[in-house]
Amino acid sequence: MDTKRFEMTRRAALMTSAAIAANVINPMRAFAQETPRRGGVFFVHYGAEQRQLNPSLQASTGVYIIGGKIQENLVDLDANGQPVGVLAESWEASPDGKTITFKLRKGVTWHDGKPFTSADVQFTAMNMWKKILNYGTTLQLFLTAVDTPDPLTAVFRYERPMPLNLLLRALPDLGYVSAKHLYENGDIRQNPHNLAPVGTGPFKFVQYERGQYIIAERNPNYWRPNAPYLDRIVWRVITDRSAAAAQMEAGQLHYSPFSGLTISDMARLAKDKRFIVSTKGNEGNARTNTIEFNFRRKELADIRVRRAIAHAINVPFFIENFLGDFAKLGTGPIPSTSTDFYPGPDTPQYPYDKALATKLLDEAGFKKGADGTRFSLRLLPAPWGEDISLWATFVQQALGEVGIKVEIVRNDGGGFLRQVYNDWNFDLATGWHQYRSDPAVSTTVWYRSGQPKGAPWTNQWGWQDAAVDKVIDDAATELDPVKRKALYAEFVKRVNTELPIWMPIEQIFVTVISAKARNHSNTPRWGSSSWHDLWLAE
Amino acid sequence: MRILSLAGRRLAASIPTLILILIGVFLLLQFAPGDTVDAMMAQMGGGDAATARQLRQFYGLDLSVPAQLGNYLWRLVRFDLGFSSIYGKPVATVIAERLPPTILLMTASLSFAFFFGLVFGVIAARGVNKWPDTIISTLGLVFYATPSFWFGLMAIVVFSVYLQWLPPGGFEDIGLAHTGIWRTLDIARHLILPTLTLGLIFLAIYLRIMRASMLEVLNLDFVRTARAKGLDETRVIVRHVLRNALLPMVTLIGLQAGTMLGGSVVVESVFSLPGLGRLAYESVVQRDLNTLLGIIFVSALVVIAVNFVVDILYARLDPRISAEV
Numbered sequence: 001m002d003t004k005r006f007e008m009t010r011r012a013a014l015m016t017s018a019a020i021a022a023n024v025i026n027p028m029r030a031f032a033q034e035t036p037r038r039g040g041v042f043f044v045h046y047g048a049e050q051r052q053l054n055p056s057l058q059a060s061t062g063v064y065i066i067g068g069k070i071q072e073n074l075v076d077l078d079a080n081g082q083p084v085g086v087l088a089e090s091w092e093a094s095p096d097g098k099t100i101t102f103k104l105r106k107g108v109t110w111h112d113g114k115p116f117t118s119a120d121v122q123f124t125a126m127n128m129w130k131k132i133l134n135y136g137t138t139l140q141l142f143l144t145a146v147d148t149p150d151p152l153t154a155v156f157r158y159e160r161p162m163p164l165n166l167l168l169r170a171l172p173d174l175g176y177v178s179a180k181h182l183y184e185n186g187d188i189r190q191n192p193h194n195l196a197p198v199g200t201g202p203f204k205f206v207q208y209e210r211g212q213y214i215i216a217e218r219n220p221n222y223w224r225p226n227a228p229y230l231d232r233i234v235w236r237v238i239t240d241r242s243a244a245a246a247q248m249e250a251g252q253l254h255y256s257p258f259s260g261l262t263i264s265d266m267a268r269l270a271k272d273k274r275f276i277v278s279t280k281g282n283e284g285n286a287r288t289n290t291i292e293f294n295f296r297r298k299e300l301a302d303i304r305v306r307r308a309i310a311h312a313i314n315v316p317f318f319i320e321n322f323l324g325d326f327a328k329l330g331t332g333p334i335p336s337t338s339t340d341f342y343p344g345p346d347t348p349q350y351p352y353d354k355a356l357a358t359k360l361l362d363e364a365g366f367k368k369g370a371d372g373t374r375f376s377l378r379l380l381p382a383p384w385g386e387d388i389s390l391w392a393t394f395v396q397q398a399l400g401e402v403g404i405k406v407e408i409v410r411n412d413g414g415g416f417l418r419q420v421y422n423d424w425n426f427d428l429a430t431g432w433h434q435y436r437s438d439p440a441v442s443t444t445v446w447y448r449s450g451q452p453k454g455a456p457w458t459n460q461w462g463w464q465d466a467a468v469d470k471v472i473d474d475a476a477t478e479l480d481p482v483k484r485k486a487l488y489a490e491f492v493k494r495v496n497t498e499l500p501i502w503m504p505i506e507q508i509f510v511t512v513i514s515a516k517a518r519n520h521s522n523t524p525r526w527g528s529s530s531w532h533d534l535w536l537a538e
Numbered sequence: 539m540r541i542l543s544l545a546g547r548r549l550a551a552s553i554p555t556l557i558l559i560l561i562g563v564f565l566l567l568q569f570a571p572g573d574t575v576d577a578m579m580a581q582m583g584g585g586d587a588a589t590a591r592q593l594r595q596f597y598g599l600d601l602s603v604p605a606q607l608g609n610y611l612w613r614l615v616r617f618d619l620g621f622s623s624i625y626g627k628p629v630a631t632v633i634a635e636r637l638p639p640t641i642l643l644m645t646a647s648l649s650f651a652f653f654f655g656l657v658f659g660v661i662a663a664r665g666v667n668k669w670p671d672t673i674i675s676t677l678g679l680v681f682y683a684t685p686s687f688w689f690g691l692m693a694i695v696v697f698s699v700y701l702q703w704l705p706p707g708g709f710e711d712i713g714l715a716h717t718g719i720w721r722t723l724d725i726a727r728h729l730i731l732p733t734l735t736l737g738l739i740f741l742a743i744y745l746r747i748m749r750a751s752m753l754e755v756l757n758l759d760f761v762r763t764a765r766a767k768g769l770d771e772t773r774v775i776v777r778h779v780l781r782n783a784l785l786p787m788v789t790l791i792g793l794q795a796g797t798m799l800g801g802s803v804v805v806e807s808v809f810s811l812p813g814l815g816r817l818a819y820e821s822v823v824q825r826d827l828n829t830l831l832g833i834i835f836v837s838a839l840v841v842i843a844v845n846f847v848v849d850i851l852y853a854r855l856d857p858r859i860s861a862e863v
Binding site for chain 1: 571574596600635691692822825
């Protein structure tokens, strides 16, 4: 049964490789000479409804894909991945790194007509980013106050030095501003505007029919001149991936973001001239596939066993045959797309070497029993994607060959998080580590000791390393960008040596978009960005 | 009066069942690893432990299981279905929004399946073992054996992608705001493919039951008497055989009303319909206990109501049944 599914996907993926390769080389044709057309409705595939749409309160692609067009952030990333001001025009840090001053944009109004001021930034930072926003609470842990000397100046005061670079790389995701006058009274979590957002962005919220669609329309008073081009954006809620692909083909959808279709459908549409299938525009949403080890198992606490497991798995073969051009070989927790921090591939790596794996396991004293088995492990795959499921089966077979019997235990999302990060009821777990522009945002928590029990995607392995902890802490408050990069290179070297988690595959989300769309995929987090310059050709 | 007492007894008998079901589901969900906050974390892509603690308090999950169950039942007694954690609205509102598409889809496909099952069943029984019977029975078997998601996807590929006759999904057109009769027609257009997909599987069952039941009744003594009286074949079939052969079909409707409420998850997902089945599925994945229990409660009410109607229909079709009541 499993073998059969394997082969089918494998064939599909092979076809994909060829098709995508053609597209990746030239993902966007030259449209420079075209004059943007005003008008049109852009239909977007929305796969999983969230409990809210306000990006100041929830940091996830499922929120940005909608809320990111309605509300705006202080800073976003430009085409080269560098911070560019949106609601902030400029910024400056004090030499001690404890004060960061933002000059805000003049003449910006909320959709209800009230002016946008530094009081909104102060309110959002202190009450939302610092208290509620996931990852924001960690980022802003040492934020003590936001001063507002005048309506267009916001001064962030920190207890400990905050590297300006870290803040600027985190703010595109964790820096969306909400209107103080709509949120200052009552419980923020239960505010009705969480599902009917009011922002400063190019599109105004119109309607949300749960389970069906969300509509936003052009904001006529948008601060960027002549923007936006589109009349409306409609998000269609389609939970079934195959049905979404059919709707793309039937012309009911223009865009399916963040690998929203099945691998085989993406491969099929890549060959269709009406669509562009590419990873471009998603570089800011890189992720790595993981193998997480539970050190409470004595076998896995032995570094020889962890290394043997890594050596036993033929990662290039898996990527080539199952993921195609959607993925590449990973070299550690900082992916190669992170130009500012990627330390290069010259850190300890674990290439496929079955003989070495067998030797390491023998050395560790786990000899094969009469039935050819050394020991058994329970592997919990996360339910987020097809690739994780395939990877889990691949790992099971590869480890079977060196005498480690693997039992795969499947859960849904809530069940997986509870079992792995709260109950520690696993031997091996596999899922995605999401890299968010700077290692301090959501990467180092996978390794820093002292994480509270139950916090998902953090170090719950029962592993602790004082040297690694120190590097992480030093890097988080290091103000010199060059020194910071060196500290993170040191960090990768150390964790790749100790291998508490193995991150052997690097992936970027895949975009499927209509060939009629223009000015798309032009920034590293385009799916989440405001789409003020997006337009549709006839 | 007789009907009222029948209704009263039925209702009294179903209340303990309902409570047992609700308690059972509540406890069952406690065994599933993870709660609604874990599910929310999974959706958000992370969050710290303090946030999780705050959220658990917010959703009332910091109480013990018996206390939560007690609270729930106490609210239920006051006809309060509670608050949905994924929708941030009262459960009753959420269900009321989702009920119309489901009821529409269910009624349409049941009627479709019942009507064509009846017609084809009669045709097959009339020409038993001849070519119409063979064709109908084979097709019935094919429909029954095909998974509904495949049916649905193929229907979309053929009728929406290639022929472009019908919309590939959704409940109504979003781009154009229709009103009155145009809106009704628009919704009907959107429901054709889902109805066929859901109906075809049930059609196969009805068809087979109808065929078997017809064949059985055709061999009974009173049919021979009717024929001996000199009645023509159509009259014999319509007045004498059909009425008696319908009883098992009516039973089946009562049974399947329940299945259809829950069983339309796949069809609703494939056609992106905002129905109850999808809501139930989502509530399980999101561990939204209140919503799930609310759906079960409402579904149980619908099933009880349908079965009550079926009982009355029985009495109408076969007077002997009401005499025994």
